[in-house]
Amino acid sequence: MPDAIRSCFNKARYETEEKATRVAVACWYKRQVNLRVYCCDSCGGFHLTSVAAEERLKPGYRPPAKSNRQLAYERDQEKRSRRRR
Numbered sequence: 191m192p193d194a195i196r197s198c199f200n201k202a203r204y205e206t207e208e209k210a211t212r213v214a215v216a217c218w219y220k221r222q223v224n225l226r227v228y229c230c231d232s233c234g235g236f237h238l239t240s241v242a243a244e245e246r247l248k249p250g251y252r253p254p255a256k257s258n259r260q261l262a263y264e265r266d267q268e269k270r271s272r273r274r275r
Contacts, residue, residue, distance in 0.1 A: 203235040210236040 204210035207227055214225040217238075225238040 198230055198232040198237070201230075201237045203230070203233060203237065205235060207236050210238060214238055 202213075204213065204227075207229070210227040214227055217223045217225055223240065225240055226242060227236055227238060229235075230237050
């Protein structure tokens with residue numbers, strides 16, 4: 191088996207560029223890792239790489255704070271857990 195195909199099997203494969211891009215953005219929000227999507231010549235799918243990846247957002251940017259809805263949900267959960275004690 192050629193090395194190019196062997197290395198392809200060790201990577202996550204995405205059927206569309208859109209799916210791979212969603213994963214790349216999610217990785218940035220979770221771990222602040224810049225990833226780039228590329229089309230694989232071996233399998234025809236899409237993979238992610240950190241090589242030559244552009245920064246997703248300007249340095250110093252922080253993801254948005256939790257929404258008011260999420261904060262209200264967390265407060266409600268906290269109140270419920272206090273009642274159970």
